Amino acid sequence: GLPPSKGKLEFRNVTAKYTETGRPILSDLTLSIEPGTRMAVVGRTGSGKSTLSLSLLRFTHLSMGSITIDDIPIQDMSLETLRRDLVTMIPQDAVLFEGSIRENLDPFGFHTDAELQSALDACSGMSTSPPDATNHLLRLGTSIHSQGANLSHGQRQILSLARALVRRSKIMLLDESTASVDSATEARMQDIMDDWFRDRTVLAICHRLRGVVGGFFDQVLVLGNGEIKEYVYLVLS
Numbered sequence: 001g002l003p004p005s006k007g008k009l010e011f012r013n014v015t016a017k018y019t020e021t022g023r024p025i026l027s028d029l030t031l032s033i034e035p036g037t038r039m040a041v042v043g044r045t046g047s048g049k050s051t052l053s054l055s056l057l058r059f060t061h062l063s064m065g066s067i068t069i070d071d072i073p074i075q076d077m078s079l080e081t082l083r084r085d086l087v088t089m090i091p092q093d094a095v096l097f098e099g100s101i102r103e104n105l106d107p108f109g110f111h112t113d114a115e116l117q118s119a120l121d122a123c124s125g126m127s128t129s130p131p132d133a134t135n136h137l138l139r140l141g142t143s144i145h146s147q148g149a150n151l152s153h154g155q156r157q158i159l160s161l162a163r164a165l166v167r168r169s170k171i172m173l174l175d176e177s178t179a180s181v182d183s184a185t186e187a188r189m190q191d192i193m194d195d196w197f198r199d200r201t202v203l204a205i206c207h208r209l210r211g212v213v214g215g216f217f218d219q220v221l222v223l224g225n226g227e228i229k230e231y232v233y234l235v236l237s
């Protein structure tokens with residue numbers, strides 16, 4: 001079973017580097033995120049957005065400060081707990097391998113076909129009207145070529161989302177790719193997340209204003225040069 005998690009996140013005076021001797025990429029960053037918050041992270045290229053999410057997964061070196069999940073410092077957790085149970089990352093480019101969609105969604109066989117099928121259905125446009133004919137081709141038995149070469153970028157992104165839906169971690173990290181998803185797919189992904197991630201904390205790097213103003217997010221964090229420049233609460237009717 002999963003450790004109980006609320007999905008509260010706290011960065012306290014975090015200075016993060018990629019190597020011990022490297023330059024700081026995040027500088028003295030302090031940020032508190034309540035459970036269930038949906039936060040968009042924006043900022044110019046190189047401002048530290050990906051570094052922020054990588055730091056949460058312990059891919060950077062903290063020379064100062066601390067990051068906690070539900071008040072527990074992440075360095076006190078096993079990497080397995082942190083990266084498999086507590087946080088699910090939807091990366092900039094979906095990681096797919098040669099095998100069936102079933103194997104790609106659930107490599108270790110933790111889930112039933114029914115669970116996987118319902119996540120895939122949610123993501124592949126079964127519920128849209130009219131149904132999305134292209135994505136109906138995505139069945140559990142469908143073969144995927146190495147690196148998902150036989151799928152479009154959008155389909156890869158959708159599988160990546162389906163894989164995240166079957167996980168039950170309270171924290172979701174999205175590093176949105178600039179190129180791969182069209183606006184209709186982006187809107188649909190947000191609808192799906194709205195349904196499935198109701199009580200989860202979402203931290204999403206957004207490259208386009210369009211995704212930020214769609215009504216999904218309740219806070220926007222603006223990063224610049226590894227520091228917080230603005231912190232905006234979106235009040236939506």
Ligand code: ATP
Nearest residue numbers: 018019022025043044045046047048049050051052
């Ligand atoms: P983009 O919008 O282009 O994805 P970003 O805001 O995600 O940009 P980061 O990837 O966090 O930016 O990079 C912030 C800074 O950290 C940049 O100056 C970059 O050169 C540096 N950086 C990123 N990855 C590494 C790494 N693995 N090793 C050393 N420096 C890195």
Ligand code: MG
Nearest residue numbers: 049050051175
């Ligand atoms: Mg990035």
